[in-house]
Amino acid sequence: xxxxxxxxxxxxxxxxxxxxxxxxxxxxxxxxxxxxxxxxxxxxxxxxxxxxxxxxxxxxxxxxxxxxxxxxxxxxxxxxxxxxxxxxxxxxxxxxxxxxxxxxxxxxxxxxxxxxxxxxxxxxxxxxxxxxxxxxxxxxxxxxxxxxxxxxxxxxxxxxxxxxxxxxxxxxxxxxxxxxxxxxxxxxxxxxxxxxxxxxxxxxxxxxx
Numbered sequence: 001x002x003x004x005x006x007x008x009x010x011x012x013x014x015x016x017x018x019x020x021x022x023x024x025x026x027x028x029x030x031x032x033x034x035x036x037x038x039x040x041x042x043x044x045x046x047x048x049x050x051x052x053x054x055x056x057x058x059x060x061x062x063x064x065x066x067x068x069x070x071x072x073x074x075x076x077x078x079x080x081x082x083x084x085x086x087x088x089x090x091x092x093x094x095x096x097x098x099x100x101x102x103x104x105x106x107x108x109x110x111x112x113x114x115x116x117x118x119x120x121x122x123x124x125x126x127x128x129x130x131x132x133x134x135x136x137x138x139x140x141x142x143x144x145x146x147x148x149x150x151x152x153x154x155x156x157x158x159x160x161x162x163x164x165x166x167x168x169x170x171x172x173x174x175x176x177x178x179x180x181x182x183x184x185x186x187x188x189x190x191x192x193x194x195x196x197x198x199x200x201x202x203x204x205x206x207x208x209x
Contacts, residue, residue: 003152006143010156011163013133014051017126018164024119028165029172031112037169039112044165046116051126052158058130059154063145065135076205079132083198090191130157136204 018025024047032040065071134153137143143153 003148006149006152007156007159009137009142010055010153011160012156013130014055014126014157014160015164017129018161023123024116025165025168027119028116029168032169033172035112040169041166043112043116044162044169046113047120047165048116048158048162050117050120051161052154054120054124054126055130055154055157056150058127059134059145059150061127062131062134062138063150065131066138066145073205076201079128080198080201080205083195083201087191087195087198091188091195126157 028040028044028047031043134143137153138145143149
């Protein structure tokens, strides 16, 4: 598989994974609003360094899974249950909460970089998400587990994450007062996306049964 195609696959899947408003993109946007775009970008770069490492770990885990189909079958069913529960939570249970404010005290660019790394490290969702996506791509022969292919995919994932954080940074001030950015509608967006993923996972399980 052409490494350029693999790169853009990684970029697209990472982009989709970061679209829902979450801790990283909302924090990057608020830092940008309070301290300027450059500080928001520094934060995003720090976050993407960790995303690169997380996606690489996910790819290594996926390589193991590709040789143990029985484990993949179990994880698919576990993932389906988890995505269904997350969807139920965000669509039916989650309450409207006020958004957490970024601390008022100004921080140095270096501290924002490490803050991005720290907050990204707390967000472990990319590891199972990318492991699942990598195994899926490999099953369709869209990705191999050779070093160049993996590095290309991982680089694309880091770039895709940065692109979406960049979009939040530079456009959040224009959409922050729009109705769809309310906490209630954010919950609906996240719940709908996880519900869609649950549906795709269920189809894969039924097709392999």
